[in-house]
Amino acid sequence: MKDKDVGVEIINLKLEDADNAPVFSEYSYISLETNDDALLENIVKVELLDDDIFILSSYGGNIYHFTSSGKFVRKWLRGNGPGELIFPTDFFVDSSKKEIIVLDLYRTLKRYSFAGDFLAEEHKEIPYFSFTLHNRDTLLFDSNLSEKSANQLAVYNPKGRREYLPKNTNLKKVGFMPSNVFAQRDDEHLYVSYILSDTIYDYSFKNDTILPAYYVDIDEPSITDLSDTFFDSARDFDNMANDISEMSKLSYWNNNLFFIVYYQKKYYYVMYNMVQKTVHLYSKLSNSLLNASHYVGRNEDGIICMYTISELKSMDLLDTDLKRTVLNAREEDNPILVVYDFKSNKE
Numbered sequence: 001m002k003d004k005d006v007g008v009e010i011i012n013l014k015l016e017d018a019d020n021a022p023v024f025s026e027y028s029y030i031s032l033e034t035n036d037d038a039l040l041e042n043i044v045k046v047e048l049l050d051d052d053i054f055i056l057s058s059y060g061g062n063i064y065h066f067t068s069s070g071k072f073v074r075k076w077l078r079g080n081g082p083g084e085l086i087f088p089t090d091f092f093v094d095s096s097k098k099e100i101i102v103l104d105l106y107r108t109l110k111r112y113s114f115a116g117d118f119l120a121e122e123h124k125e126i127p128y129f130s131f132t133l134h135n136r137d138t139l140l141f142d143s144n145l146s147e148k149s150a151n152q153l154a155v156y157n158p159k160g161r162r163e164y165l166p167k168n169t170n171l172k173k174v175g176f177m178p179s180n181v182f183a184q185r186d187d188e189h190l191y192v193s194y195i196l197s198d199t200i201y202d203y204s205f206k207n208d209t210i211l212p213a214y215y216v217d218i219d220e221p222s223i224t225d226l227s228d229t230f231f232d233s234a235r236d237f238d239n240m241a242n243d244i245s246e247m248s249k250l251s252y253w254n255n256n257l258f259f260i261v262y263y264q265k266k267y268y269y270v271m272y273n274m275v276q277k278t279v280h281l282y283s284k285l286s287n288s289l290l291n292a293s294h295y296v297g298r299n300e301d302g303i304i305c306m307y308t309i310s311e312l313k314s315m316d317l318l319d320t321d322l323k324r325t326v327l328n329a330r331e332e333d334n335p336i337l338v339v340y341d342f343k344s345n346k347e
Helices: 234-241 309-313 320-327
Strands: 009-013 019-022 027-031 045-048 052-056 063-067 072-075 088-094 099-104 108-113 118-123 130-134 137-141 151-157 160-166 182-184 189-192 199-204 209-218 246-253 256-263 266-273 278-284 294-299 302-307 336-341
Touching: 009 266, 009 278, 027 320, 045 088, 045 294, 045 302, 045 336, 052 088, 088 130, 099 130, 130 182, 137 189, 182 246, 209 256, 246 302, 302 309, 309 320, 320 336
Parallel strands: 009 209, 019 278
Antiparallel strands: 027 336, 045 052, 052 063, 063 072, 088 099, 099 108, 108 118, 130 137, 137 151, 151 160, 182 189, 189 199, 199 209, 246 256, 256 266, 266 278, 294 302, 302 336
């Protein structure tokens, strides 16, 4: 039985009707300092605070700390020594404690101060790829790393350990790199979504339950259409990936859900009003910049995208300040972060 058959709210999408108007009319940007200690090979995750920026450069890469204006502060040490990082895949920033927690080598949560001091670590018995924290709850997501685990999600709290979201047995061998699995709605609810499902789930911290909340019904082939097909490996799945639509990058903002659909090498952007139950589908992020291929994070008011210098140099930039910055930059300089403001969406 599919989630769309059990009475959850359905978000219907017809991709050919995507509006050519932009999602956002306003953005800001941050140019990241480049030096010998701060050479970012890529960016896969960004946490943007009032005064600080934390970056994971790649899965298994480096953790960097910049000021909010882009000045380099430090890079976390890599190695096998005490407190050093081996293969980080995700991190969480606790701004109230000024601490950063890193998931290292799939099984260990390592805690550091903003100053880079190693504080503690906690080992998990099975591997996970991403995680989030909320009060006394630790939620960890298994992106099919472990064949021993029958579920995608594990939650640790003072009540013990619970597992949720049974894996589709036909897709258990399809490993993937999830991003933005978790989107917190408020102090009691957290949304969970991932690319091997067309469903957005609602986890209740109060009740320790997770239920389907929304089913995204796309008029093109999607992962639901393949759920009865067995895949022996991620490579087998990748061979068909371009022929199905994928939903990812979920964000919550002011009673709106925002997420991205990728289909046949094109991006579509969805803004769903949860109160009015209306959906607006867009084909571009901005009139000023081309669609970003790297969506790397979000904050309370918007989403964060990464553009390389070469990408920006190829664009006819309308923003004179950004254009000046790009003209003065070298191709090998660190990427530029662009923060799109949800408040600039007029829907």
